[in-house]
Amino acid sequence: MSPAFRIRCLTRWDELPPLWSDLARDGRATPFQTRTFLAAWYATLGGEPGASPLIVEAVRESDGAPALLLPLVLQSRGGLRVIGFADGGIADNNAPILGPACPPDEAAFQPLWRAIRAALPPADLIAFDKMPLAVGGRANPLLAAAPWRPSALSAHPLVLPDSFEAYSRSRTTKFRKEQERIWRVFTRSDGARFDMIADPAEAARLLDDIDRLQGARMRELGVPFALDRPPYAAMYRRLVADGLAAGEVALGALTCNGETVGALLGVSDGRAVTLVRIAHAGGPWTNCSPGRLVIERMLMALHARGVRRIDFSIGDYGYKENFNIGWEPLADLALPLSWRGWPRVAAGRARAALRRSPLARRLRDGLRGGRDQSLARST
Numbered sequence: 156m157s158p159a160f161r162i163r164c165l166t167r168w169d170e171l172p173p174l175w176s177d178l179a180r181d182g183r184a185t186p187f188q189t190r191t192f193l194a195a196w197y198a199t200l201g202g203e204p205g206a207s208p209l210i211v212e213a214v215r216e217s218d219g220a221p222a223l224l225l226p227l228v229l230q231s232r233g234g235l236r237v238i239g240f241a242d243g244g245i246a247d248n249n250a251p252i253l254g255p256a257c258p259p260d261e262a263a264f265q266p267l268w269r270a271i272r273a274a275l276p277p278a279d280l281i282a283f284d285k286m287p288l289a290v291g292g293r294a295n296p297l298l299a300a301a302p303w304r305p306s307a308l309s310a311h312p313l314v315l316p317d318s319f320e321a322y323s324r325s326r327t328t329k330f331r332k333e334q335e336r337i338w339r340v341f342t343r344s345d346g347a348r349f350d351m352i353a354d355p356a357e358a359a360r361l362l363d364d365i366d367r368l369q370g371a372r373m374r375e376l377g378v379p380f381a382l383d384r385p386p387y388a389a390m391y392r393r394l395v396a397d398g399l400a401a402g403e404v405a406l407g408a409l410t411c412n413g414e415t416v417g418a419l420l421g422v423s424d425g426r427a428v429t430l431v432r433i434a435h436a437g438g439p440w441t442n443c444s445p446g447r448l449v450i451e452r453m454l455m456a457l458h459a460r461g462v463r464r465i466d467f468s469i470g471d472y473g474y475k476e477n478f479n480i481g482w483e484p485l486a487d488l489a490l491p492l493s494w495r496g497w498p499r500v501a502a503g504r505a506r507a508a509l510r511r512s513p514l515a516r517r518l519r520d521g522l523r524g525g526r527d528q529s530l531a532r533s534t
Contacts, residue, residue, distance in 0.1 A: 158215055158216065158217060158256070158258075158266075159215075159216040159217070159266075159270075160213045160214065160215060160216055160222055160256075160266070160267050160270050161213070161214050161215075161216050161219075162211065162212070162213050162270050162271055162273075162274040163211070163212045163274075164209060164210070164211055164212075164274055164275070164276065165208075165209075165210040165211075165212065166207065166208045166209070166210070167197070167208065167210075168193055168194050168197040168198075168201075168208070168210060168226075169194070170210075171210065171212065171224070173190075174221055174254075175190075175212075175221065175224050175252055175254075176189070176190035178221065178224075178252050178253065178254055179252050179424060180403075180424055180425040180426075181291075182291055182292070182424065182426050182427075183252055183253040183254070183290065183291035184250050184251070184252040184253070184290060184291070184424065185247075185248040185250050185287065185290070185424065185427075185429070186248075186403070186421075186422040186423050186424040186427060186428065186429045186466075187246040187247060187248050187249065187250075187422065187429070188226060188250055188251075188252050188424075189398075189401075189403045189422070189423075189424050189425075190401070190403070191394060191397045191398040191401050191403040191404065191422075192246075192394060192398070192403065192422055193226050193241060194393075194397065195390050195391075195393040195394040195397065195398075196226075196241045196243070196245075196246075196390060197210075197226075197241065198390075198393060199386050199387075199389045199390035199393060200241075200243040200245075200386050200387070200390055201228060201241065202386075203243075203386055205230055205231040206228050206229070206230045207228065207229040207230075208227075208228055208241075209227040209228055209229045209238060209275075209276065210224070210225070210226055210227065211223075211224070211225040211227060211271055211274065211275070212224050213267060213270070213271060214254075214256065215256040220254065220255060220256035221254030221255065221256060222253075222254045222256040222257045222258075222267060223251050223252070223253060223254060223257050223267065223271075223296070224251060224252040224254070225240075225251050225271070226240060226241045226252070227239065227240055227241065228240070228241050228242075229276060229278060233499075234495075235279040235280055235495055235496060235499060236277065236278040236279045236280070237278065237279065237280045237281075237282050238275060238278045238280070238281045238282070238492075239281070239282045239283060239284065240283060240284070242284070242285070243387075244381070245382075245387070245390070245431070246285070247285065247310070247429055247431065247466070247468050247469045248285055248286070248287050248310065248429070248485070249283060249284060249285050249286050250286055250287055250290045250295065250297075251290065251295070251296065251297055253290055253291045253293070253296070257296060258296065259293075261294075261296075261299035264296045264299050264300075265299070267296075268296075268299070268300050275492075277492075278492050278493070279491070279492055279493045279495040279496040279499075280489065280490070280491055280492060280493075280495075280496035280499055280500070281301075281488070281489065281490040281492060282487075282488075282489050282499075283297060283487070283488040283489075284306065284485075284487045284488075285306055285308055285469070285485045285487070286298070286303075286306075286485060286486045286487070286488065287310065287483065287485060287486075288483070288484060288485075288486060295486070297488065298486060298488070300488065300490065301488050301489075301490040302488075303486045303487060303488040304486070304487055304488075305484050305485070305486065305487075306484070306485040306486055306487045308469040308470070308485055309469065309471070309482055309483060309484055309485055310466055310468075310469065310482070310483040310484075310485060311466060311467040311468065311469070311470075311471075311475055311480040311481065311482060311483075312427075312464055312465070312466045312467075312480065312481045312483060313454075313464070313465045313466070313467060313478060313479065313480045313481065314463060314464050314481065315454070315458050315462075315463045315464075315465065316463075317463075319454075319455060319458045319459075322458075322479070325479055326477065326478070326479055327477070330477045333444075334447065334448070334451050337442075337443040337444045337447065337448050338443075338448060338451070338452075340442055340443040341409065341411075341416070341440075341443040341445070341448060344411050344412075345411075345412070346410075346411050346412040347409070347410075347411040347416075348409070348410060348411070349407065349408070349409050349410075349449070349452040349456075350407065350408055350410070351405070351406065351407050351456050352399075352406040352407065352408060353399060355395075355396055355399060355400075358395050358396070358399055358406055359392065359395070359396070361406060361408055361415060361418055362391060362392060362395055362420075364415040364418060364434065365415075365418050365420065365432055365434040366382065366383045366388065367434075368415070368418070368434035368435060368436060369382065369383075369432065369434045370383050372434070372437075382432070391420075391432075394422070395420070398422070398423075402423065402425060403422065403423050403424070403425070404420070404421070404422060404423065405420070405421040405422075405423055405428050405453070405457060405462075406418070406419070406420050406421070407419050407449060407452060407453040407456060408449070409435075409445055409448060409449050409452065414436070415434075415436065416435065416436050416440050416443075416445045416449075417433075417434070417435040417436070417440075417445035417446060417448060417449030418432075418433070418434050418435070418449065419432070419433050419449045419450060419453045420432040420433075421453070421457075421465075423462075426462075426464065427462070427464040427465070427466065428457055428462050428464070428465050428466070429465075429466040429468055430450070430453070430465065430466065430467055430468055431468055433446060433449065433450070435449065446474075447474065447477075450478065454478070467480050469485075
């Protein structure tokens with residue numbers, strides 16, 4: 156007989172017991188489901204117009220053992236009431252936080268999923284995007300909830316060996332020597348250095364520089380930039396302020412006499428780090444490729460801290476291949492909850508089929524080549 160579960164739907168992150176934060180840091184989720192990330196998200200983006208926080212907690216009825224936590228939001232999208240993850244376009248991976256009472260296989264998960272479905276508020280569609288296929292060393296149980304399809308986006312993990320020198324030698328000789336050359340060029344300037352940032356005031360100033368440099372770069376490319384909008388800016392500032400102390404944020408910078416030359420922000424679950432925002436100066440600094448250089452120095456610093464898995468985030472940019480990254484697929488799931496949700500699901504399936512067509516692949520390869528050349532010039 157399947158165990159019974161008790162489901163709660165909450166609207167405040169701080170109503171949850173601390174054990175869920177401990178489970179997220181124990182590798183039972185991703186860096187985008189830590190206490191720091193979600194507390195910052197719900198306090199800022201969770202209050203956006205048309206958004207209602209929806210945090211679903213499932214525990215085993217018999218003993219209260221934690222089974223599953225879903226950090227969700229109910230939003231209005233195109234006239235539909237849509238239940239999705241706390242994302243807003245800034246989470247690379249969306250996943251449940253798994254507890255020890257989570258059922259171990261697909262068949263055993265179905266009663267828990269039915270109980271969760273019954274507890275959800277009225278909605279037209281469930282849309283779970285960018286989900287890893289595995290969470291906490293096991294299959295992602297949400298993939299048993301409904302038919303899923305490969306996402307258009309993918310993860311790009313780098314798993315480092317214990318010796319950073321061995322990793323460095325695994326890359327092409329040309330790239331390795333180029334990285335050494337640009338570090339020499341950079342350090343010819345008096346005061347040029349790389350540091351991991353720990354001071355909150357210094358981190359806040361660096362985040363201002365990241366906004367400024369990224370915004371300028373996006374305007375140069377003619378690409379809309381949303382991350383300096385008030386709710387996004389507030390989210391990152393809270394994330395960095397709280398995350399530095401909790402060890403759930405990694406922040407590194409190339410500086411020269413007070414000028415930010417390159418900066419890199421990552422989020423961490425205590426075991427792995429995902430690189431989420433990079434910014435660098437142009438002008439006279441382009442001769443030392445500060446984008447590639449700040450990545451290299453950040454990798455070295457994280458490795459020295461014992462980090463062995465570093466994800467280069469979503470986005471198939473050519474420069475990432477020089478760092479010998481891997482590739483992991485992500486999954487999208489859409490489940491209609493009312494007749495209004497069916498057309499959206501059908502349209503999504505049609506788009507997915509089109510993406511898999513040979514013509515679409517050829518077009519993507521052509522577009523990606525041009526985009527990668529542009530990014531390569533900037534890094």
